[in-house]
Amino acid sequence: xxxxxxxxxxxxxxxxxxxxxxxxxxxxxxxxxxxxxxxxxxxxxxxxxxxxxxxxxxxxxxxxxxxxxxxxxxxxxxxxxxxxxxxxxxxxxxxxxxxxxxxxxxxxxxxxxxxxx
Amino acid sequence: xxxxxxxxxxxxxxxxxxxxxxxxxxxxxxxxxxxxxxxxxxxxxxxxxxxxxxxxxxxxxxxxxxxxxxxxxxxxxxxxxxxxxxxxxxxxxxxxxxxxxxxxxxxxxx
Numbered sequence: 001x002x003x004x005x006x007x008x009x010x011x012x013x014x015x016x017x018x019x020x021x022x023x024x025x026x027x028x029x030x031x032x033x034x035x036x037x038x039x040x041x042x043x044x045x046x047x048x049x050x051x052x053x054x055x056x057x058x059x060x061x062x063x064x065x066x067x068x069x070x071x072x073x074x075x076x077x078x079x080x081x082x083x084x085x086x087x088x089x090x091x092x093x094x095x096x097x098x099x100x101x102x103x104x105x106x107x108x109x110x111x112x113x114x115x116x117x
Numbered sequence: 118x119x120x121x122x123x124x125x126x127x128x129x130x131x132x133x134x135x136x137x138x139x140x141x142x143x144x145x146x147x148x149x150x151x152x153x154x155x156x157x158x159x160x161x162x163x164x165x166x167x168x169x170x171x172x173x174x175x176x177x178x179x180x181x182x183x184x185x186x187x188x189x190x191x192x193x194x195x196x197x198x199x200x201x202x203x204x205x206x207x208x209x210x211x212x213x214x215x216x217x218x219x220x221x222x223x224x225x226x227x
Contacts (some may be wrong), residue, residue, distance in 0.1 A: 004160070021214065034218075041119075042219035043161070050169075056214070091160055099149065099210035102168075108140060108160030 004109035006092050012115045018080040021112045026068030031098060033106060034077050035091040043091070050074065050098075054065055070081055083115045089113050120144050121209050123218035136194040138205035139222050143188065147186050147209040149214075152181060152192045155204045155220070164205075165192070197225045 005024040013019055025032045034046040047057040052069045064083070064096045069075040073077070079086055097104035121184045122141045128138045132177045138152075145149055148169040153161035167174040167181045167190070174181050208215040 034215075042121075042123075043208075043217035045214050062150065093160070095139065098213045099215045101149070102166060105166065108162070110158065110160050113172070114143040 004092055004094055006109035006112050007088075008112060009110060010113050010115075012117065014117050015083055016081045017116075018078065019082045019086075019114060019116075021077040021090050021092075021114070023075045023077070023109060025075070025092070025094030026107055027073065029094035029096055029107070031095045031106075032069060032075050033093040033095075034075070035093060035108075037089040037091060038109070046077070068115055079114075080113075084116045087114055087116050094098055119219070120147075121207060121216045121218040123207060123221045124157075124203075125221050127222040128218070129224045129226060130197045132162065132199055133196045136192075136197045136201065136223055136225065137206075137217060138192040138194075140142050140192075140218055141188060142190075142209050144209070144216075145188065146211040149210040150152050150181070150190050151208045151210075151215065152179075153207065153208060153217075161206055164186075179226045180223060190218070194207045198225075199227050201223050214218075 005085045007022045033048040037045045046059045047067045049069045067077045091111045093106040093108045120143050151166040152164040154164045155161040165176050165179050183190045203221045204220045206220045208217045
């Protein structure tokens with residue numbers, strides 16, 4: 001398996017523009033997670049899906065952020081409109097199960113480095 | 118409020134010596150703990166974990182220690198190798214999600 005795939009790897013955009021980040025999870029994983037990494041807060045969970053259904057989006061910072069998972073092999077994280085404070089590295093991760101037991105460890109993609117000017 | 122804290126942003130260790138990375142947590146409901154390792158331009162990769170019913174778990178050169186009374190865990194790497202140079206994140210879980218720390222950058226000097 002190729003692992004979790006994310007695109008693009010780098011995105012530079014101007015404030016106010018729409019940004020769409022993409023993720024392909026590992027085949028067979030039932031859970032998909034979107035994280036944001038910043039220096040101050042480390043890795044923050046934004047939202048997670050179970051079998052393509054959003055379960056908890058309490059980490060999504062604002063209404064400008066939205067995520068979808070139309071099928072088991074694809075998810076998007078959209079920011080509209082983008083702002084400079086959204087600049088961060090965004091990771092997608094997938095797993096067989098939820099956290100808490102061996103075997104449910106999350107596998108991360110390489111991340112998308114977003115810069116909003 | 119950070120529930121999982123890694124108070125040392127960076128650490129340098131000589132090759133062959135022991136590296137000790139520390140992590141503190143505040144929520145006594147956490148019952149599963151993990152360490153992830155991250156190289157530049159890559160995503161974090163799972164390294165080792167420990168359940169709250171144990172106080173030690175070992176995997177090769179990596180050992181994680183858990184002190185529940187102090188709400189503290191540590192990762193020991195012995196002996197340290199240059200390839201261990203990376204950012205290490207600790208994470209804790211009590212319900213359905215991991216709470217990650219801010220990471221410690223380890224540099225192993227040859």
